[in-house]
Amino acid sequence: MEAEHGDVWEALRPLCAQVMSVPAEAVVPQARLVADLGADSLDITELEAASEELFGVVLRGTDKTRVSTVGDVADLIVRLRAGAPDVPSPLVR
Numbered sequence: 001m002e003a004e005h006g007d008v009w010e011a012l013r014p015l016c017a018q019v020m021s022v023p024a025e026a027v028v029p030q031a032r033l034v035a036d037l038g039a040d041s042l043d044i045t046e047l048e049a050a051s052e053e054l055f056g057v058v059l060r061g062t063d064k065t066r067v068s069t070v071g072d073v074a075d076l077i078v079r080l081r082a083g084a085p086d087v088p089s090p091l092v093r
Contacts, residue, residue, distance in 0.1 A: 004081065008074050011054060016070055019047045029071030037070075047073075057081060 009029075017024040020037045033039040039047070048059050051073070057080040067076055 005074060005078050008055065008077050008081075012051070012070065012074050012077065015050055015054060016047065016073075019043055019050060027070055029069065029074070031070045032068050033070065033073075034068070051077060055081060 013027045014024055016022075016027045016033075016037065020027075020033075020039050020043050022037050026037060031037055033044065033047075051057070052059055055077050057077055059076075059080075067073060
């Protein structure tokens with residue numbers, strides 16, 4: 001799963017930078033979507049939709065209270081792609 005995590009990270013990092021209009025260097029695993037990268041509700045929705053399309057996962061309809069960092073988003077996508085049940089949505093409002 002570690003190799004897949006690297007692949008997810010390589011694709012997620014520029015996606016986050018584009019959606020949130022921040023430099024790619026600012027998108028690090030510990031960066032908080034809202035507090036550090038300045039994401040607003042529209043950015044969150046756009047990132048969620050783009051992630052679903054890019055990674056072939058469904059993020060909508062899950063608990064949005066547990067995940068707040070870019071690294072958490074990557075972890076969630078890896079778990080969803082592996083078929084893990086009951087995982088929270090990556091996008092904290």
